[in-house]
Amino acid sequence: MLTLYHRTALLFLCITQANAFTTPVLSSKYAAKSALRMADGPPYAGPASKPLLDSVEFPQDMKDFTLKELKQFSHELRWEVLEAVSRTGGHLSSSLGVIELTVALHYVFDMPTDQIIWDVSHQCYPHKMITGRRHKFDGLRQLGGISGFCKRKESEYDSFGAGHSSTSISVAQGMSIGKSMLNKRTNNCIAVIGDGAITGGMAYEAMNSAGYLQNRMIVVLNDNGQVSLPTGTPSAGGTVPASQLSAYTSNLLVSKPFQDFRGFAKSFNKLLPENIQDVNKRFDEYARGIISGGTLFEELGFFYVGPIDGHDLTNMIPILEKLRDSGSNKPVLLHVKTNKGQGYPPAESASDKMHGVGKFNLGTGVQQKKKATAPSLTSIFADSLIDAATEDRAVVGITAAMPGGTGMDIFGRRFPKRTFDVGIAEQHAMTMAAGMATEGLKPFVCIYSTFMQRAYDQVIHDVAIQNLPVRMILDRAGVVGNDGPTHHGCYDLAYMACIPNLTIMAPSDEIELRNMMKTCVDFDDGPTVLRYPRGNGYGAETLTDLFGYELKNGEIPSKGVPLAIGKGRIIRRPGGLGVNGDVNTRGKSRKDRIAILSIGTRLHDSLIAASTIETANPEVGVTVADARFMKPLDQDLIRELVDDHSILITIEEGSVGGFGDHVLHFLSNDGLLDDGNLKFRPMVLPDELFEAGTQQEQYDMAKLNHPHIAELLQNLINKNTKVPVLEEQVAKQA
DSSP states (O other), X not given: OOOHHHHHHHHHHHHHHHHHHSOXXXXXXXXXXXXXXXXXXSSOOOOSOOHHHHTOSSGGGGTTOOHHHHHHHHHHHHHHHHHHHHHHOEEOHHHHTTHHHHHHHHHHSOTTTSEEEESSOTXXXXXXXXXXXXXXXXXXXXXXXXXXXXXXXXXXXXXXXXSSSXXXXXXXHHHHHHHHHTTXXXXXXXXXXXXXXXXXXHHHHHHHHHHHHTOXXXXXXXXXXXXXXXXTOOXXXXXXXXXXXXXXXXHHHTTHXXXXXXXXXXXXXXXXXXXXXXXXXXXXHHHHHHHTOOOHHHHTTOEEEEEEETTOHHHHHHHHHHHHHOOOOSOEEEEEEOOTTTTOHHHHHSTTTTOEEOSBOTTTOOBOOOOOSSOBHHHHHHHHHHHHHHHOTTEEEEXXXXXXXXXXXXXXXXXXXXXXXXXXXXXXXXXXHHHHHHTTOEEEXXXXXXXXXXGHHHIIIIIITTTOOOEEEEESOBOOXXXXXXXXXXXXXXXXXXXXXXXXXXXXXXXXXXXXXXXXXXXXXXXEEEEOOSSBOOOHHHHHHTTOOOOGGGOOOSSOOOOOTTOOEEEEBTTBTTOOTTTOOSOOSGGGEEEEEEOSTTHHHHHHHHHHHHHHOTTOEEEEEEOOEEESOOHHHHHHHHHHOSEEEEEOSSOTTSHHHHHHHHHHHTTTTTTSOOEEEEEOOOSSOOOSSOHHHHHHHHTOSHHHHHHHHHHHHTTOOOOHHHHHHHHHHO
16 A cells, blocks of 8 residues: 555656656647737738638538648638628637637537537537538528527537527536437537536536436536636626636646646556556546645536647547547546637737627728717616716626626726626526625616526515515617527516516616616615616717707716606607697597507607608697606506597517506506507517517517507508408408
């Protein structure tokens, strides 16, 4: 039996020998240089031709490539991604960072029999290019084109659809169990997950389960040090990645000599007699304990391999082959170090690594951005939060790894100690905010509408039931454009409005957004929800001419004023803005009066539609009202509209079950429908999924733009209300 002295001496000797026999892993930072010998620009330029890439339509076409050819193939693929995204925009740097990993996985494994699951899947562009879709990239993230994420209906090579994070390990485990129980010939299920996505609680749940059940699967941890978007935003945790796990995996990276020795020792060990192999096996376990103290992943039941350079095909391919051919059922975690934006200096040097880009100049990396006529709603929110925090030390901001998208990066630069980035952990964010509220802080939890779905139980259990004054800020509410159905914020009005104690509001414009932010700051009697869409404000001219604001010196107010809770407003009376009721000649009788009750930014198109209808119908008068609040409903305003108008429509940028349904519920319970003298129609996002396209294209598909509003109103005026069931019955009788 080896004594502690002998073990320590042997450890020192073996590490010394290992360093002599092995080559240190080349860091991703410097590996990039070798890929850029032809492009030391700017201007940057790729290869004039791509013969190897041109020969590959599907992964089987690259199976006979030599290692040298695979490296050249990766080089061509990287520039194909760059050229394609420069023309369309999209998620760039994530894809550049996994070029070699994608090539290695498809070279070693056999899709679609083997399953490769890309977590989030915004890094799937190289995968799509070598699975039969290279020729479709001019339609990337456009109406009728290919998605920017994996979609099962798009290709059999897309093992599982994604868009949100932290799902891949659960999926891989489920697939592995399915293959095993159905006695399928091979069982290779690979989950590729980033160091940001692995911060999500669901990833830990899956690892805990897989380790316990001992399911055969490989988890590839793509570690690029980019936990948040962007990483480096000043916050209460500093400017380091918002994850202690990221710090943990970074510490693993410093033990490269041990990792090299371990790989060397295992291969060398096979040459020794069995009794010596057994001694070496025990020694290896001891060495692992001394040097790393074991790893979190091994404690969860995984066999840990790595870290390895994710841009080094020479080492990555044989390791993947070993894992593929292993007869073990134990789950494996392969720790791969990559560089986000690899091979393109503008991406490597950008603060956000050019994560999501519009069209850009390939030679310089400069993006083609339209000059905005008004600030974004996100920046208006951030500025309003800064104003509130300046006046009230209790105001704090929380984000779940999305400081750039939510405007919390702006707030963080001003108030870093009051900015909390919790990583991809929306559930934790909500309950942490609830805890803050109990101590007298005013937490603003800033999360995309689509991601708030992940924290639904916490909203109910930890916030609403206890009536805690947590401020929930839902950015990207409504349709979002090119990211498609995984990112639309269509459901929040429906899923939030059914929860007691919530106060829910939606601004129609940038002035209202500032007012509602001030309302949230001042309201301490319970939780509030403020939702607004992706996009910019309208600017002073539109606010004056269309909305009827009287702006002092033509300037938009920089500060908001609190609103009366649950009270809407009438924007337009029959005849137009500023028309006095005494001189108005339109809508003299109730049957000729129409009311539009809008919530949120569809007010803009409602006002245009009102003018269209009055122009086409001289006797008709149209009133347009802004509800402002989903909860509580302004019941007095609704009663007024019903009393004075024979037609009432509601309009919202939300799904069935939202604002319109709550208004209808009130109308029914209040007896306002009993006499049959009101025509009511809700305009909502239809019960379908909207694929990628521009926001305007999606509004057209949803029939929520002003021509569609005017068409519905005209049909109601003409009494041409379509009732499909009755029409079908009449047709059958004829």
